[in-house]
Amino acid sequence: MTNKSEVETRSLMQRMEAVKQEITRHLEDGVIPFWLKGIDTEYGGYLTCFDENGVPTEDTDKYIVTQTRMIWGMSRFYREYPENKELLLAARQGVEFYIKHFWDTEYGGWFWKTNRKGELLDDGKVTYGQSFSIYALAEYTHATGDPIGQEYAEKTFDLMQKYCTDTVRGGYYENLERDWQVSSPGFHAGDRKSLDIHMHIMEAFTTLALVSKKEIHRRKLKESIEIILRYMVNAEIGCGLNQFDLDFKPIPAINIRRTWNAERETGEVIDEPMDTTSYGHNVELAWLLSYAGEVLNNKEEYLEITKKLVDHALRYGVDLEIGGVYRDGPHVGEPLVKDKEWWQNCESLVGFLNAFQQSGDEKYLNTFENLWDFCKENFINHEVGEWYQLLDKNGNILVSDLGNPWKAVYHTGRALLESKLRLERLVKSLI
């Protein structure tokens, strides 16, 4: 960006500053206040299911994924806005509820689901949930200084190393029972590995390594990256694969209890070719990987693959006409599912901005801006302050929930905060 004219530079700064202000306003006046209302003042923890108007739905059960995503969000926002003590209280009471009701005092590790009061409904041990616990609890200590988060995060890490690692082939078992036995094959998926869950392991270990600074956390973070890059990504094409057998052989995706189209009660094969890939997931992987590299002080190492991942999404996954990012498609060629889902679009915001930061190539910034415009106009319920779940290609709402057992504040709040911080840094670098 050095050989720009002063006029060009000023115009670039103004563009970024303008988006930053919109995003910051939506974060501070929309998303954060919306989710602060999710605190369950009666029983503790968070209520996370809301209809399109932000009215709580009948589903008051508490799920590991959304409880941890809320703890993560309240903590992360408190780190950004330390004057807002409401965030601190929101995080702290969430941690208290979570440890009291989700921690298995007999076998260790975190349960899958309780009812609103915290009474156990599903005692499964899913690596996905253990990872999000690490992510949330390490962030809680990072933000607040309260050591209990890191203490439980490290305990969870140790249990994962003991019970979830596959010491024959590498990688982690993903689906386990309460006593940490690996689940049966098929729908219970004890015989499968996935990019999704290994990416969230990497994400969790990044925050843990950042907070603990311990060599073992850094080492296992590095290894989690190597698992992904060795076995789970097509580096030539620049996209991720979905499901694998234990030997990392890519296999057709099936529905999986609890985590993958979990509402269906069978292991049926999904009607899509084996080689579909999720554009938004790939871009999420790209920026999470960049960030992991930053924490490990070897950011340069992943520049090539992260660029490949983002370029693939840019080539196939972005709707240049209407805006937004499609759900998924084949490794090469036209997208298969042109619906637009909130989380892929959130993650793509961060991913394209990250690509711009790394390369200075304005095509990524343009993509980011267009995407933000699409999100602003289609995804966000501005009156209430959160995003709808699913749109069709043209931006019409297909699923209007603002909150459900998987959503919470994680993708939206994180994307907004990441975008805000990155834009601030970019503008500063131009001054």
Place this chain on the structure above:
Amino acid sequence: MTNKSEVETRSLMQRMEAVKQEITRHLEDGVIPFWLKGIDTEYGGYLTCFDENGVPTEDTDKYIVTQTRMIWGMSRFYREYPENKELLLAARQGVEFYIKHFWDTEYGGWFWKTNRKGELLDDGKVTYGQSFSIYALAEYTHATGDPIGQEYAEKTFDLMQKYCTDTVRGGYYENLERDWQVSSPGFHAGDRKSLDIHMHIMEAFTTLALVSKKEIHRRKLKESIEIILRYMVNAEIGCGLNQFDLDFKPIPAINIRRTWNAERETGEVIDEPMDTTSYGHNVELAWLLSYAGEVLNNKEEYLEITKKLVDHALRYGVDLEIGGVYRDGPHVGEPLVKDKEWWQNCESLVGFLNAFQQSGDEKYLNTFENLWDFCKENFINHEVGEWYQLLDKNGNILVSDLGNPWKAVYHTGRALLESKLRLERLVKSLI
């Protein structure tokens, strides 16, 4: 053995009974009393270095390998001879010394070496030593009922899962520093894996699983077997390979600090072809694998490979003329090093007898008997009660130590006890 005449059966019984009596006498009147004298009554633990006459040498340092091998032996013999309280006391004081001086209260895990008083000389964390700690301490609880052994064995297992597993490729890192960082490459061998150390992991997990009965110990035992059979054994030829890179690619053996020709201070390449194999190690692997299968209730699964390993040793490794088992040689063809070392011969006794138990084929029993005759005449210092370390092809003594930092009671005492028990079972089955 069902279609034998009564006369043949009686003769077989008599042969086995006769050997059993010789072996039992040597165990009870030779090996056990010899090593009971190894107790360090002044400082605790064991003195393990003895010259050819059984006189203690100047080396009074205490090494993880021989301290644990002594704990294992005293415990295992006590389980066999519960009326002998001397064995119980010998084991107990060894455990006390070991926990007091070898356990790292800061980082966890076991140091490599202390002086006689227990003052630290080498703080390295070697997976080999951690495994022998598990083997010894689990056996101690098995034999005595004192829970402290299992408690530390399980702690060690947990630390190994946290710090030693390679979550990218499977298997275990073998050489680590005090704080559990993986050692540097080359002579410090942080970049290598070996059959030797993975076999002793399997051996340790077998006893731990037997004692704890915990699913996780059984699972990781199964996985340790799979690591060995997948990556470290040539199943077609029936022999093991030695050293590997982290990806399990076989590579030429080098000397390795602490564990492999450790007395040499460099990482020099040993002047032998990459594909040498140790006959005695292969036979040891065979019977340890059979036993692991017994503990896992899936003994049948390993019948084919264990037979291959034993047949390979029988074909190439046994000296049919003079007797005894050679040190090593190529995968196929004439042995390279025709010296005869105590431990390969000990392990071959058990291995050939195990093969006879599994198959009923008398060629294995004959080999066992001939081997025992060779050992009796050449290896054993009958006056003192232990075995010399190394003989040449013709049975002349090359290294006459009865005890050194690696030897102790483990190979000799275990081979004798295993042979005794197996012969008893065989004789009983013929009655």
